[in-house]
Amino acid sequence: MSLAELQSGFIASLRTPSAAAPESLAAPAGMRPNRRFNVYRNNVVVSLIEALRSSFPVVERLVGEEFFKATARAYIDHEPPRSPLMFQYGETFGSFLDAFPPAASVPYLGDVARLEFARLTAYHAQDRAAIALTHLSTLPPEQLGGAEFQLHPSLTLLTSRWPVFSLWAASSEQQSAQDVNLDTGEDVIVIRPEYDVDVRCLPSGGYGFLRALQGGASLGEAAEQATQTTENFNLAHHLEGLFGLGAVCAVELRNSKQ
């Protein structure tokens, strides 16, 4: 048997829990080594469940250990990792949960998973120094409207029809998520300016404003959009919050760009 055939057969058995041990294996004492082979099957699944548990602790707390394990198993079967970097595994866990029928009674689970994955991504993201709000006062005021912001590489924005921040915060502080009022959605910013990952609920209008900046809109364009869609949009207040989080790394003036 060629090495290619042997490894294909090994993996085919590995991925089929009901399958017998592959034919390529020696049979000590004349017995098919099913239990022995099962050590590999078990190692793969258990180590991946553990990887998901450590990346999605709040999802686990929300649904309980047993349900989480069963869900993780289904996800692993559906979407095995494609990279040896375990901290990148689970990018699609949120969308899997959205469509996972047994989790239909917990419809916000996918958004909580996306928030947790954003935290993990922020933790491992490129480091970059942030600038202070006072930097803006050094720029010619008439050019500020055309300024483009370079946001921190660790930053992720999330919008949810569920109170995803409150659910996450209640569960990560070991409180019960039962008391969270599910009627209102929440927008979230996830960022790691230094050592610690920061998760904050965005004030009204903040998500659209930041998405516009992130997409390359100038400060003036982003503020104009926000003013049209959000009542009483307070630009100074939003800028203070944004710089306070260490979310801005550079400001480029359009007409000074080479």
Next chain:
Amino acid sequence: MDTPAKTSSAVPPRAGVGLKAAHYTPILEQHPDIGWFEIHAENYMGAGGPPHRYLEAIRRDYPLSLHGVGLSIGADKPLDQDHLIRLKRLNERYQPGLFSEHLAWSTHDEFFFNDLLPVPYTQEALARCADHIDQVQETLGRQMLLENPSTYVTFEDSSMSEIEFLRSLSERTGCGLLLDVNNVFVSATNHGYSPEDYLDAFPIERVGEIHLGGHARDQDDAGAPLLIDAHDRAVADPVWMLYARVIGRSGNLPTLIEWDNELPSWQELFAEAQAADAILLQDPPEQQHVAR
């Protein structure tokens, strides 16, 4: 960007431990008297963040060993070029004194199976592994150490012993070997041979590092003991005995305590390293061994 390391790269022939995020703070606060640390390369392949900051701080004070768990040297398919480049960058950034990987495979088609799967000891697998090791050593510009596996099954097609396979690979590629004494005990128990005979036959002159770890117990299909390489507890007594036997033969070698699951406190892990040091320090220094 990179802070120059203050400490020499060379990993001393003393005990070290696997570095875990849970232990960053006690290590930096207590500055323990320990020879070196080993990292799992894949945990430091992110672009930035706390893992790199802590590792830089620890690297300033201690030598480092880089241990890959995801290269899949035993796979039939070509090595993942991107992964190889990530290893090369880590190697350049942290200048580890040792670099090691496993005689195992973990990738198939586009998927990564997060375990060390067994390699058949055939001429075809030997040639494939040798090509992969050549490629690794050329890309990284350094010698690598190849670790003997713990296995639960053997293959009908295997035509040579594990030791013959490892020795041939080392001779063909010039790679050194990493001798995991717990893996020897686990495999010997699982396949019914003598761990002492295996160790006595092992090409000890090619060994540059030793691993010690804990194992779990299960049963095979016939109800016989089946040991699992779990890295979730202290090193077992018979493994300490085998270790002392190896050191008696080889002289002092860098020795790692591996404890990856059910993590102990820093104090408990440090005590395991001190137990290994106690065995190492019985050796007169002139017997110290250099891998070649």
